[in-house]
Amino acid sequence: MVAQREKITSTEGPSGNLLQFFEHGPTVMYLAESSDPVRFRFVSANVESHFGYKPEEIVGDAGFRLATVHPEDKSNLLNGIDALTKARSLSQTYRIRHKDGTYRWVQDDLVLLRGRNGEKVEILGYLTDITAQKQGEEVLRESEQQFRNTFNRATIGMIIVGLGGQFQRVNQAFREFVGYSEKELLEKTIQDITHPDGWGATNNDRARLISGDDGNPTLEKKYIHKEGHEIWGLTSRSVIKDSLGNTLHTLGQIVDITDKKKASEELNRQKTLFEGIFRDVPDGMVLADTNRSIIMCNPALERILGYGSEELLGKQASIIYASREEYERQGRVRFNFNAKEKPEPYEVNYRRKNGEVFPGETVGTSIRDSQGNTLAFLGVIRDVTERNKADAALRESEERFRRSFEDARVGMALVDLEGRYLRVNRALTRMFGYAKREMVGKRPADFIHPDDRAKNERLRDQVTSGEKRSFTNENRYLHKKGHVIWTEINVSAIRNRRGEVLYTVGQLQDITKRRKAEDALRQSEKRLKDFASLEADRFWETDEHHRFTYLSTNVEKNLPPSFDDPIGKTRWERVGIDSSDEIWPRHRRDLEMRRPFRNFRYTQIIPSRGIRHFKTSGKPLFDEKGKFKGYRGTTHDETEAMEAKERAVDLQSRFHVAMENISEGFVLYDADDRFVACNSDFLETRPDLAKMLVPGVPYEDVIRQQAEFGHFPEAEGRLDEWVAGQIEKHHNPSSAYEILRDGRWYRVRKQKLADGSVISFHLEITEIKQREEELRESEEKFRSAFEKTAIGMALFDTDGRLSLVNEAFAKLLGYSISELLSKSPAEISHPEDREKTARMSSLILSGKSDSEHTEKRYIHKNGSEVWAMTSIALVRNALGEPASAVVQIQDITARKKAEQALKESEERFRSLFEKSAIGMVLAGRDARLSLVNNALCDFLGYSKEELERRTLWDITHPDDKKETLRHRERLLKGITDSHHWEKRYIHKDGRTLWGHSSTTLFRDAEGQPAGVAGVVQDITGVKETQRELVQASKLATLGGMAAGIAHELNQPLQIIRIAADHCLIKVEKGLEVDEAITSRLERIAGQTSRMSQIIDHMQVFGRVDSSESEPFDLVESINGAVKLIINELNLADIKISTMSPQTCRQVIGHSVQFEQVILNLLTNARDAIASKRQSGGGRNNTGHIEISVEDDRDLDCVRILVSDDGGTISNTVMERLFDPFFTTKDTGKGMGLGLSISYGIIDAMGGKIIAANTANGVKFSISLPVPSARSSSFPSIMG
């Protein structure tokens, strides 16, 4: 062809033969002026057969070319002619309107012919009709478009890669997968986005693939996302070859399996983690199967038990228990299928390899699968031997204290800070005569003599306030029987490490006897003093006959006035004198002899005063001549003195008795420090003093000699100083002091009496001292047990403050002990655990619980979190009331952190699984769906519970079951590692779903194949799109056929109709035919119109894709529709009115289709009116159709309203109005496609059609979009 053209241009013009050729040939030749517009000078005659125009219609018509070229191609054409002036030849394709109105594609090859001087002469052109070829291209383009759409819209990443690895095409899914834009990718090679680890493999693999060796058609490959992170793709590759078999490029399909990979890496990590925990925890861990045979144990357990793991594995767990019974008991309690989970620790005795039995704090749990079936038992064992030893030491120390307290011979009492007896010993109860229970909880004041209470309280306050360490006092108590008990009480405070007083210990010694002696002594002293001070002398004188001549009255003044007058009477003649007593004759003899007498004693009974004792002394009196005149003397009433003396003698003896009876030593020195007396008790303990202690020995000698003999260790090496000190104390006795003599302790109390003499009591307190010592020792033991144990321990009081804290406790929390003592448990607890801590503390301190265990968090001084197993135990006082709480804490931070990490990692995995948008499933060996995620549930339409009760076969499409089974078996047998394919699933509602299934073998903890893990990606949409594409092309073909068939069918129909009508008309005109025939003829005629309607729809249906959308005037289109039906409407007596604006903007679409829509609405309206009339609506009330067009320039759409008065439609009908094959017309009247097709047409035009009821009919409203700002300038192609 090209050669031919060359030939033609080289000649002066078309030769005859060539003309011949062009008359019939496929190419139209023309010559045209090189002017603009192009004016044709010659066109070959075959133009008519190709384009319908005769050459003479073309030649000379300057406007022909522009008028016939498709408007869209005009600008190209003009540019083309411009270009031709520059180039010599040019080839253009454009559309030309055939005379029949259709457009044809032409190829226009032009050559510019120039004259000898190079001036433009004319254009020689060849027009070739390439419409068929163009249509072929169109088909190809469509197919290409389809492919492109599939490629671009695929949810799986798709790439086309050149042989050099450079990207040629990448789809959206792939771009999203790697994060690059299309532009970025097209500048890269496959290696640029491949993870360096995979470079070698990728290159080898590609080389093999390109060379024709299939290699692995799919592989899992690591890519690098634009943001730098790793992503995993499941890549399938294939080679694309040209028709000669040369490889052009490779096609890759990549499914994003990053999540899956991550999940499996996470699983691996967790496994490693778990193994690490198992290996590193300080607690022994043992895992036993359901037969309690050991299947796993950790190094810590080996360490604790002394066995190597090989000695334990496979053995019954009884090997680690202390006894068979213990083993069986634990089996009954915990390690069985029915046991409830009790995660609290318990203590059990175990046996080490060396036979040693030790207590182990254990947490035993069952390990269950998701169905709750027990798989194994886990025991976490901690050797608590050391802890228990510390506990035991504490207990022992407490016990010793308790015993020494209880068994003491002196009375002992423990008094709390509120002043109540917490505990009293036997000796004390004996002393007071009360039972123990009668005393505990009461106050000492309840037993103290009222006179001593105040003082005792004052002294106690001094001790509890810390002012004094102890006090000693003499207190009177009241025995239960009411008598007074004198005691010497020594009270000292027991303090905690902070120096705070916890309680007081009182030791009481019964000193009642001593006090009695003291009293006796005091009384005797008083009497002696009275005796000494007695002065009651009377003076008297008698005459020579011994008759009284004078008697001083003072003696008598207390006598009754009637008592006898002594004057003139002799002494023995007086009333109340027994003169017959033998004393009188001797006295009268003395008087006769005129001898003086001294201390003559006699008694006289004086009324109301009883017997009085008198003593009298007298001297004879003589005058100057020596003549005896009488006696003169004094008389003493010594009655009182006598009585006092008698009493004194009595007292003296009683004092001695008392002195001897007191249980302590008693010594009396006089004011000159000379020894007066001591009791035998004093001497018994100091036998060496017996010889020395004679009355009159000075105190200093006594004390010095004893010291020299070495009795007092205190005096060693400082004798003089010590003796001086003792003497000072002797002279100024104040409080009692303690002294050690010969290994025995005495408490010495000295007292100075009024005459300066000093008495001292020596109470042996050796035993009390020992008690104190024991108490101190016990406290020390307790303290050291408390302080040295490795377990953190603390004591907190009822006020919630830590009162005692040990080193381990402080160390655990990073504080010093003193820092902690000012804190409350809440302050050092983690904020989230404070409430729990407070709750536990109050449970304990309120006495509702004796002990509580928990795992809780503390805050280390440095702010970090410390996990500790915490036990709080109640300490009650002797009343059984909660007094304080002991806290024991053990650091479990490492374990907790590991647990936490495991839990978090598990949660992460779970959320990864649960939140994945891709379906995931674990199907066990029995094909049960033991684990499914939400995405899979959503995909299949089941709830999780429903799905987990089903098997793989319930969700697999029957046609894919065999294949699925085959893949499963290959996986389970280990023949393949994974499998990827597209398979069909069954939705709960029975629908078939397509999924991209990737399956891998799932192994249990022993590494045995346990099932198949699958990842399912919903590709139903992709599959459906594919199917719809096929369906659409089928429909298009059908549509094309329908249009042809329609025309052909109308012909016979027409004939049938006319024939039937003809018969009917003949019948009308009188032809005799029976009515049955008439009605059948009518039926035939009626059926033809029904068929005709069907055909109409088919025609529209078939036309959908046959031409381009173009702007059209919808008013014209509406008028066209009205014209088509106006005859029928007139016949049916239905009025139609059309209202439209003067100018209306054009809309884009197919005017014929739109006309069909209007026609359809009008037909429906007509049928509705007819049916309403038939049902009795009446001819007068109905029969009007209105069409109105509204073009509001402010809006970007035009609206068409079609309304009738043929009655309203129900809501249910309204809902389905636009559904295909839905009709309300009588069978045979309509096939129900009209409105659905109308809907489709309007939708394709970008518009909307809706229906609504009016007062007496239906109004359809169509709105169609108007191309913006183009309505006026857009030329109408059809003119």
Added chain:
Amino acid sequence: MTKPQKTHLLIVDDEPEMREELFSFFTDEGFRVTTVSTGEEGIEAYLADPADAVITDIRMPRGDGHELIERLQAEKPDLPILILTGQGSFKQRDTYLGKSLITVLKKPTGLREISSALDRMLQRR
């Protein structure tokens, strides 16, 4: 040529049965009827014996209806032409619809519709 006052009707249709039915009916109705099977024959028949009205199909072999109509109109612009067509639409339709002496009826249609349309055009002439 029996009765000159009879209205002469030319029927152009490629379907013999169609021609027969129309012939039979319109003859009964008192028309003088000529039937031909192609457009070309239609022109020839008209030129030989001009009719008062024409009923024609569109799609026919050898000279379709449009061509016939064009030629007839060229001969006699006020000739009533009734077009019976199986095609719902075609390009010239709008042109035809604008003319009062051309009526388009879509096949299949009833005899009464054909007859009354023809009557209306004849009266309008």
